[in-house]
Amino acid sequence: MTATFVHVYVKPEFIQAFIEVTRVNHEHSVKEPGNLRFDILQDAKDPGKFVLYEAYETEEQAAAHKGTAHYLKWRDAVASWMSKPREGLKHALLYPASN
Amino acid sequence: MTATFVHVYVKPEFIQAFIEVTRVNHEHSVKEPGNLRFDILQDAKDPGKFVLYEAYETEEQAAAHKGTAHYLKWRDAVASWMSKPREGLKHALLYPASN
Numbered sequence: 315m316t317a318t319f320v321h322v323y324v325k326p327e328f329i330q331a332f333i334e335v336t337r338v339n340h341e342h343s344v345k346e347p348g349n350l351r352f353d354i355l356q357d358a359k360d361p362g363k364f365v366l367y368e369a370y371e372t373e374e375q376a377a378a379h380k381g382t383a384h385y386l387k388w389r390d391a392v393a394s395w396m397s398k399p400r401e402g403l404k405h406a407l408l409y410p411a412s413n
Numbered sequence: 414m415t416a417t418f419v420h421v422y423v424k425p426e427f428i429q430a431f432i433e434v435t436r437v438n439h440e441h442s443v444k445e446p447g448n449l450r451f452d453i454l455q456d457a458k459d460p461g462k463f464v465l466y467e468a469y470e471t472e473e474q475a476a477a478h479k480g481t482a483h484y485l486k487w488r489d490a491v492a493s494w495m496s497k498p499r500e501g502l503k504h505a506l507l508y509p510a511s512n
Contacts, residue, residue: 317454319418333507337507340508353416353509355504355505403457407453409452
């Protein structure tokens with residue numbers, strides 16, 4: 315199973331808007347085939363720092379996320395709200411293990 | 414809901430042993446009251462870098478984890494296997510939202 319931590323840095327004036335459009339992305343993404351996690355986290359010390367934790371059963375399913383209408387809508391909506399480019403860090407999800 | 418990313422850096426010769434004792438910690442931790450996540454992730458580029466993603470319904474439940482026998486056993490087992498001190502980064506888990 316594969317997972318990515320996406321670190322997103324949002325300008326202060328767009329934090330609430332970012333949370334709202336990312337909630338919509340979350341609600342669609344958790345319904346994608348093979349999705350295991352699509353958790354949205356906000357740093358406890360810096361409210362402009364977010365982590366999107368995205369896990370899928372396969373690499374193909376993770377890649378398919380970037381072709382979905384909800385991802386593309388999110389990507390375009392947040393593009394100008396970031397204070398610097400976001401970073402995705404790939405990981406293997408060891409546990410919980412697949413059945 | 415509260416979440417912590419624990420970044421752990423393991424010496425190469427202890428990676429397999431670390432995975433095994435962390436699996437045992439995972440299996441107990443997911444049964445704790447209020448536990449939502451206890452995911453074990455391994456960096457795709459550096460097999461000695463791990464993230465433990467731990468989420469609980471309340472701060473009190475997250476704090477209680479550090480008093481459990483399985484946490485203390487894990488902490489002591491891995492202490493000498495780390496190449497540098499581990500780091501815990503606190504976050505708010507925004508979505509999925511609590512029911």
